[in-house]
Amino acid sequence: MGDAMExxxxxxxxxxLVMQPALPGSxxxxxxxxxxxxxxxxxxAAGQGDLSPEIWxxxxxxxxxxxxxxxxxxxxxxxxxxxxxxxxxYCNRKYxxxxxxxxxxxxxxxxxEQAARKVLAVASSIPQMTVLGIAGPGDPLANPEKTFRTFExxxxxxxxxxxxxxxxxxxxxxxxDRIQALNIDHVTIxxxxxxxxxxxxxxxxxxxxxxxxxxxxxxxxxxxxxxLGLEMLTERGILCKVNSVMIPGVNDHHLAEVxxxxxxxxxxxxxxxxxxxxxxxxxxxxxNGTRGPTAQELKALQDSCEGEMNMMxxxxxxxxxxxxxxxxxxxxxxxxxxxxxxxxxxxxxIRKAYRENVERQRTAVVAARNEELKTLAGTDxxxxxxxxxxxxxxxxxxxxxxxxxxxxxxxxxxxxxKFVGHRRVDNYCQGGFGEEESLETVVRAINDxxxxxMSRIGNxxxxxxxxxxxxxxxxxxxxxxxxxxxxxxxxYLERVRSGEIEHRQRGDADIRQxxxxxx
Ligand code: CLF
Ligand code: SF4
Numbered sequence: 001m002g003d004a005m006e007x008x009x010x011x012x013x014x015x016x017l018v019m020q021p022a023l024p025g026s027x028x029x030x031x032x033x034x035x036x037x038x039x040x041x042x043x044x045a046a047g048q049g050d051l052s053p054e055i056w057x058x059x060x061x062x063x064x065x066x067x068x069x070x071x072x073x074x075x076x077x078x079x080x081x082x083x084x085x086x087x088x089x090y091c092n093r094k095y096x097x098x099x100x101x102x103x104x105x106x107x108x109x110x111x112x113e114q115a116a117r118k119v120l121a122v123a124s125s126i127p128q129m130t131v132l133g134i135a136g137p138g139d140p141l142a143n144p145e146k147t148f149r150t151f152e153x154x155x156x157x158x159x160x161x162x163x164x165x166x167x168x169x170x171x172x173x174x175x176x177d178r179i180q181a182l183n184i185d186h187v188t189i190x191x192x193x194x195x196x197x198x199x200x201x202x203x204x205x206x207x208x209x210x211x212x213x214x215x216x217x218x219x220x221x222x223x224x225x226x227x228l229g230l231e232m233l234t235e236r237g238i239l240c241k242v243n244s245v246m247i248p249g250v251n252d253h254h255l256a257e258v259x260x261x262x263x264x265x266x267x268x269x270x271x272x273x274x275x276x277x278x279x280x281x282x283x284x285x286x287x288n289g290t291r292g293p294t295a296q297e298l299k300a301l302q303d304s305c306e307g308e309m310n311m312m313x314x315x316x317x318x319x320x321x322x323x324x325x326x327x328x329x330x331x332x333x334x335x336x337x338x339x340x341x342x343x344x345x346x347x348x349x350i351r352k353a354y355r356e357n358v359e360r361q362r363t364a365v366v367a368a369r370n371e372e373l374k375t376l377a378g379t380d381x382x383x384x385x386x387x388x389x390x391x392x393x394x395x396x397x398x399x400x401x402x403x404x405x406x407x408x409x410x411x412x413x414x415x416x417x418k419f420v421g422h423r424r425v426d427n428y429c430q431g432g433f434g435e436e437e438s439l440e441t442v443v444r445a446i447n448d449x450x451x452x453x454m455s456r457i458g459n460x461x462x463x464x465x466x467x468x469x470x471x472x473x474x475x476x477x478x479x480x481x482x483x484x485x486x487x488x489x490x491x492y493l494e495r496v497r498s499g500e501i502e503h504r505q506r507g508d509a510d511i512r513q514x515x516x517x518x519x
Pocket of ligand 2: 084085086087088090091092096097137138139168
């Protein structure tokens with residue numbers, strides 16, 4: 001029986017390895033320390049970098065804490081926490097918590113026992129799932145028993161899964177010891193202000209110690225509790241990410257100050273997310289016409305905050321029951337109904353084999369990038385360009401233009417290629433036919449990009465993109481993204497020098513508001 005099981009495991013591992021592309025047997029060569037903008041890049045974006053082995057071990061398989069990991073590893077959320085203790089003006093309680101989810105989606109509520117079963121089912125089917133997050137649909141710490149019970153159950157049955165928690169921070173100081181005792185070593189706090197006057201424009205009320213507080217007083221209490229909770233966590237060595245929603249006209253000029261405040265208290269990563277605001281969400285900001293930032297406004301703020309602190313730029317504002325790689329949502333495959341009748345074979349060996357294979361892939365990606373970067377050494381140019389990429393993951397250009405629901409955006413310059421964001425779009429291919437309207441939305445979403453990489457593209461969208469001044473490129477199909485971006489950039493500079501093309505600053509781009517309503 002032991003042999004039969006071993007044989008089963010070996011077969012499964014072999015199948016898994018077949019799913020992965022073959023790798024060149026290259027040795028690690030370290031990682032580039034500069035991004036496309038020429039600013040220092042962070043360990044979270046570029047690999048281990050100067051992170052200590054202890055921190056690297058905590059982040060290397062976490063798709064949110066490591067930009068590089070998000071190409072390979074998946075997270076899942078379980079929606080066990082329905083209640084909330086504050087009100088944010090970008091939130092409509094009919095939907096999930098907008099601090100870590102996009103507005104306009106409703107998640108299926110679960111009991112801790114249902115949630116634990118779902119985690120096992122997903123981990124059995126998706127070996128790249130490494131992190132369980134609880135992020136709503138309300139605030140996890142306004143529902144402490146359900147939240148901690150879920151984590152306890154999962155720790156017992158799936159010990160290799162990292163635990164992650166996202167909170168508005170109001171109750172955080174009360175639960176820091178419990179968080180530590182449960183080995184929850186990743187905590188996100190949403191901090192949108194440290195100035196209560198600004199806070200009063202974001203939070204109409206909070207409910208704290210059985211009392212409702214309003215306006216500036218509410219914001220002052222919330223801010224004090226958030227910063228205290230952050231300090232307590234970082235003193236205990238728990239990795240903290242801070243989320244901030246960028247709200248133009250409300251806190252956009254204040255977030256650099258927030259960045260300094262959270263950095264000085266030991267936050268590891270700062271994730272500045274765009275406000276998603278539309279009248280149909282029924283939120284205060286949606287109804288009073290407060291707009292979200294444009295793509296370039298968001299990027300400028302993220303760039304200005306990037307220094308010693310790592311900035312997260314790959315957040316997908318995912319729903320409270322999201323499952324899969326960050327750019328995909330497989331929650332429909334794991335509804336309670338389906339999970340309850342699923343055959344669950346949680347196999348640590350298969351999961352370990354997957355991770356080992358991913359590590360080999362990551363090494364190959366870094367080696368290929370560094371090799372290509374050498375060809376730009378000594379090149380003197382201030383030019384940098386943005387390139388959009390259609391990718392299904394693995395760090396490769398492996399998606400058909402018409403099938404993409406988002407494009408990853410890289411900034412490329414003589415110092416490297418750096419992931420700087422993603423743009424969600426409607427599929428161009430709908431029922432086998434391209435849609436002219438969809439092409440317009442794609443062009444608006446990547447209007448600041450000079451080129452777009454994909455594995456394949458049809459003639460109509462190719463012509464439409466060229467007309468908009470964006471070069472469609474399919475010659476790097478299935479190749480690594482960063483290596484290809486650097487090759488393209490080197491040739492781009494040569495074409496500019498020879499006069500074949502003229503380099504122009506491109507315009508701004510939209511962050512889609514409406515598309516985020518769809519699941
Ligand atoms: Fe979930 Fe959040 Fe943990 Fe990630 S999400 S609880 S840290 S496992 Fe990630 Fe999703 Fe952005 Fe959150 S992409 S919304 S940052
Ligand atoms: Fe909504 Fe989340 Fe804010 Fe609570 S913390 S009001 S659930 S966005």
